[in-house]
Each structure stands twice: as structure tokens, then as C-alpha cells.
Amino acid sequence: MNAPSSWKLVVSPRSSPNWYYVPPEGFIKLNFDGASKGNPGEVGFGGLFRDSQHRIKIIYETDCGYASNNEAEFTTLL
DSSP states (O other), X not given: OOOOTTSEEEEXXXXXXXXXXEOOTTOXXXXXXXXEEXXXXXXXXXXXXXXXXXXXXXXXXXXXXXXXXXXXXXXXXX
16 A cells, blocks of 8 residues: 555554554545445445544445446445
8 A cells, every 4th residue: 555655654453454544634534445246236335534633524335226346436436
């Protein structure tokens, strides 16, 4: 994983895997994922926004019908 040099690495038992890069002060980081059960298949996606203090600001998730795994990944980012 490559992160900007201004981001610091944090080891945390709350995240999986047990580390992630924290954005600099004033920035928000988005972690997201989409998946399909089969390809194509039933699709779901979700993500969360965290601030530089390791606080979760927004969480989103939903099922979105029937699509490919690539469509699920792209849809979650949108």
C-alpha cells in the first residue's frame, strides 16, 4: 500500500487489518468496498469516512441488485 508521505501509519486493534494510514489534519479518508455474490450476482457495497483523529464520520452501505463485481466496486465509489 502506498500512501502520501505526510500520512502517518497507525496500528489499531479497531481496524482490520490492524493498521491504516491516517490522513493529515483537515483531511478525510474514505475506505470502501463492493462485492457480488457470483459474477454477475447479487451486489452490495459500503464505505466509511474517517478524520485525522481516527474518528468515523460517516458510514454507508446498501444492496443494489444484480451486477458484476467491477460494477459493484465502481458503484460504491460513486
